[in-house]
Amino acid sequence: MSEQPHSRAWYARLAAELGGYCHPWIRVLDGPDPELIFDTTLQTLLHPATRVLEAGCGHGPDALRFGGQCARWVAYDRQPELLELARAGAPHAVCHLWDGKGEVxxxxxxxxxxIVSRRGPTSVIDHLPAVAASDARFLYVGPRLDVPRVSERLAAVAWTIQAEWRVSVRAWAPTWDDWQTRCGFMTEPALREDWDAHATERGMPYREERYIVLAGPGGGPLP
Structure with a gap:
């Protein structure tokens, strides 16, 4: 892709060519997918009466997968092409176009x-006082072991991290093209000399990392 990664034009091309916000490279994991913790935690928090807000819903895979297990699933994204896919794929969800800036x-x-965000914007944390019920929870998963300003933003709105996980699993990009695509997606340099020096018959080893946070307003233990 020639567009700047994670620009609006880049997301529009993902929607058109891949049918959504998907990792466009082949990867092979040596262990469980690190996002399974997010999935399992989300599942335990969903009940027939739960009202859910999803930040950065992309093409709507979580709305489709989990939206039928709660009372209401409302989502937003800044990318109209992805929202069109979300509305078509998860018609039971209510999807809004919003960039997370200004008034809610x-x-x-x-x-x-x-309130959930799967690798979506951390800016939703700033809006938690405006959108959350008094006993709400915030569940987030980010693409690296440390995501800047998550804890600081939560503290600024008087929310407390009640649980957090940092998960790292060895993975492989089987081909040079996969490695280039992965590095572009992650805004990291892809150097041919690195590939030639470190790639094996399985491809280039790297780490699939996730930072998962569960937070609530104020202090106190989980219910």
Whole structure:
């Protein structure tokens, strides 16, 4: 892709060519997918009465997979091409176009019992006081072991991290093209000399990393 990674034009091309916000490279993991912790935790927090707000819903895979297990699933994304796919794939969800800046649109004000973000914008943390019920939870997974400003932003709105996980699994990019695509996606340099020096018959080894956070307003233990 010639566009700047994670620009609006780049996301539009992902939507058109891949049908959504997907990792466009082949990868082979030596262990469980590190996002399984996010999936399992989300599953335990969903109940028939739960009202969910999803930040950065992309093409709607979580709305499709989990939206039927709760009372209401509302989502937003800044990319209209991805929202069009989300609305078509998860018609039971209510999807809004928003970039997370400025005042929260009326349709996103809630209150919501659970706010989730899968590798989506951390800016939703700044809006938790406007969208969250008094006993709400915030569940987030980020693409690296440390995601800047998550803890600081939570502290600024008087929310407390109640659980967190940092998960790292060895993975392989089987071909040079896969490695280039992966590095471009992650905004990391892909150097041919590195590939020639470190790639094996399985490809280039690297780490699939995730940072998962579960937070709630104020202090105190999980229910």
């Amino acid at each position: 649109p009326q349709g996103l004000c809630g209150p919501f019992d659970l």
